[in-house]
Amino acid sequence: MKTATDTQALSKLLFNAQHRMTVAAVFAGTNEVLGHEEVASRASVSRSVAHKELGVLVRIGALDRLAALRQVSYQRAASPFWAFLEDLAKRT
Numbered sequence: 001m002k003t004a005t006d007t008q009a010l011s012k013l014l015f016n017a018q019h020r021m022t023v024a025a026v027f028a029g030t031n032e033v034l035g036h037e038e039v040a041s042r043a044s045v046s047r048s049v050a051h052k053e054l055g056v057l058v059r060i061g062a063l064d065r066l067a068a069l070r071q072v073s074y075q076r077a078a079s080p081f082w083a084f085l086e087d088l089a090k091r092t
Contacts, residue, residue, distance in 0.1 A: 019043065019045050019049050019053055020053050020056065020057075021085070022043045022044070022045060023039060023043045023045065023049075023050055023053040023054065023057070024053075024057060024062065024081075024085060025043070025085075026039050026042045026043050027062075027063065027074070027075075027076040028076075028082065028085060028086065028089075030076065031075060031076055032075070033066060033073045033074070033075045034073060034074055034075075035071065035072065035073050035074075036050045036051045036054055036072070036074070037050075039054060039074065054074050057074075057081075058074070060079075060081060061077055061079045061081070062076070062077060062079045062081040062082065063075065063076060063077055064076075064077045
């Protein structure tokens with residue numbers, strides 16, 4: 001991807017959600033466990049956008065939701081979504 005705007009445009013075209021790829025990219029190539037506030041910060045999106053997109057990524061099996069007491073975190077799951085995203089990044 002050339003710019004954040006390019007990523008948002010492609011994300012909107014593919015998923016009808018301009019921030020999904022930006023939020024997913026936070027987890028690309030890492031197994032870090034992150035909360036939604038950290039994801040929002042790294043993706044430069046609002047916390048509500050991060051929370052919404054994290055929920056979608058959990059539902060499609062791209063992320064695991066890890067709940068401990070009052071803290072919810074997310075971690076990259078074994079999913080073909082990541083190979084798709086990596087292949088897409090190489091092509092653009």
